[in-house]
Amino acid sequence: MKIRTKIALVFTLMTGTILFLLSAFVYVVSSKHMEEHFLTRLKVSASIAAESEFEDETNLVREIRDRHLQKLRREKEWFFEDNSSFPREVLKALPRAPTSFIENLMDRGSAASREGFEYYTGFRYQSASTNGKQYFVIASAYDEDGEENLLFLRTMLIIGFSVSCVLVFALGRLFANRIMKPIADIISKVHEITKTNLSERLGSAKGNDEIAEMAATFNDMLDRLETTFELQSNFIGNASHELNTPLTAILGEVEIIRSAPRRPEEYVESLGIIDYEAKKLRDVTSSLLRLSSISYEGKKQKIERLQLDELLMDIKINFDRRMPANKVRMLVQAQEGNTTAYCIVGSSVWLELAITNVIQNSIKYSDNKEVLVTLSSSEQHCFVEISDQGIGIPEEDMRYVFEPFFRGSNTGPYKGYGIGLPLAARIVRLHAGELQIFSKPNTGTKVTLKFNASRDL
Template identity: 60%
Template sequence: MTIRTKISLVFTLMTGTILLLFIACVYILSIQHAHTIFFTRLKVRASLAAESHFGVTEINSSVVKEIRERHLQRLPREREYFIYDDSLYLEHVQQQVPHIPESFIKTLKQTGFAEYNHGFLHFSGSTYTSANGRNFVIASAYDETFENHITFLRNVLLGGFLFSCIIVFALGRIFATRIMLPISAIVSKVHDITTSNLSERVPGGNGKDELSEIANTFNSMLDRLETTFELQRNFISNASHELRTPLTSILGEAEVIQQAPRSNEDYLKSIGTMHHEALKLEEVTSSLLRLSQISYEGKKQKIEPLQLDELLMSIKINLDKRMPGNQVKVMVQPSEDNPYIYTFMCSDIWMELAFTNIIQNSIKYSDNKEVLVTLSFNKSDFFINISDYGIGIPEKDLEHIYEPFFRASNTSKYTGYGIGLPLASRIIRLHGGKMKVHSRPNEGTKVFVQFPQNMRLRTD
């Protein structure tokens, strides 16, 4: 069953239920109103019948009879029953008046008035007091007119109910179809979208309803997919280039060596070139392996408490050994209340790798100028800022700096593979952190890193 059919049926069921309750109320109230009116007419006839039957004088009785015959139309099955007080017993009355229940006679004896209907057959009893004592009269008649009216009303209401349900279902179907049009358009468009035309978008409309929100959410997902596929294509292209270049050099040197005998100096020179290119190939391969591990093996890494201030000082010590003369300065906001304020749950190897890459980039692209590393905190977060006064990054390149193998347009004279910053970004994001880069050409670069305190390693 389609959604539009379900919507139509539910809409019809709800409307039909409400309509049926309304029809039932109209039907019941109409019957009650008709009974009330007919009982009033029957009560008048019972009173006149009593005056005619139990009248004090014959003149009065004859006058009443003449009025009844001349001015009152007889009702269908109209009957009058006259009972004296001393004969008002159940068996006696039930023999004279059919369909009379015991409760009617008890009420008539106790209150002097009673009404009862058996379907459309009505009974009205009242008391008449005369010189002969208290007597009773029971008038009965059949409301044939209203029986016809109520039958007609019932047929009209049931017919109108069925017709209304059909109309409601048809209208519900039309509205459901119109409501489902955006979804049908989305489904149709999604079937046409493949990896070759990810630039296509589903129609979102200008509304602010849930369907527009679905379309906009789907378009946002397509934006991310298109970006991911584009990054993947660029990654494969750049990775192939970075891997092919040293391999080509190694193969070229090997072919040169095999062509003819060479001197020892030529052999050593070729081997040196091959060794240098092999080291570059090993470095690129190791970087790709680290990227792969960060992307797919996050949940396998061991996490443990780490002091961020100690980590930064350790990185500074290692840089001093490998890059003597660097001008990296580390400044830590002290905490007198808690010496372990910078304790952070993370993978220490990855965290060291991330900040080492960022700081090394600052050193390299600032030509070994001063690099300031600051560590601070507030009630909920840690902040690590790394600032340099280097060549900076052109504004048009900032949006691509997290793409593997991408290098800014002003870095041609610097060696590198464009992997360090994307690798650091993934490590920081994996630990629940945020990284922002602000830079201007020839003015330097500032990297802002923020970590929530007590954040554990993400596994998604």
């Protein structure tokens, strides 16, 4: 069942329930009102009948009653003495009268009851003309008009309820179709989008409602998919190039060696080339394995609570040990009285690798000029800023900096494989953080790593 049908059915069910309750209320109140009105008329008729029976010696009341008071359908009056034989006489005269009516009449002195549309009323009567005797006056009548009116009302309510439900369902379908039309358009458009036309976008992303929000979300997803496909395509091309280049060089040297006898010096030279290219191939393969391991094994690393300031100090010590001539300078903003200001949750191994890669890039592309590493924090985040005075990144290359194997157009003189920065970005993203780059050619580059303070992964 489609959503638009479900919406129409639910709307009809809700409205039908309200209409049913309203119709039942109208019917019950109308029935009660007719009952009270008819009983009032019957009681008045019974009182006039009693006065005519016991007080009207000249028959004047009877004449006025017969002339001016409308007689009720099957109206009858009975007069019984209040004695022990009263119940028996009543049952004999009124076999259909309810037993409770007789009992209430004897106990309370007045009563009213009904059986279907047959009404009964009675009261105890005593006056000076009865010589102290008490009588029971009982009247009954059939409410034919009430029966017809209630039957007509019930028929109209049923017809009105049925027509209203059909009309509500039709209107529900109409409004459901109008409501669901943008969604149907989105579904149709999404079906048309394939990997060959990922540049297409949904046109329903305008407005502030949920449908516009959904369309905007789809467009954002398509942006990410398009970028991912582009990155994947470029990655395959670059990876193939990086792997084929050393393999071609190795195979070429082997062919040269095998083509004819050579002098020992030439064999040594060819073996040196093969060794260089093989190591290059090993480095590229190792970088690829390390990059892929972040995606598949990153969450298997030991997750612990760690201090970023202590981690930066360890990284600085390692750089001083491996590169004594480095000009890396650490600056940690003081957080007096707050020992957990730089506390985050993550893998110290991966975070050390990410920060080390960024610092190594800064050292390499600034020709070992000063690299400033600044650690700061806010109430909810920690920031690691790594600034250099290097060659910078051209503006046209900025969109590709996180693509594996991509190298900037101005990095020709520098050795590298284009793995360090994408690897760092993936590690930071794995820790629910952000990596941002601000750079100008021939001015320098600033890389900002943003982490959530004490965030549970």
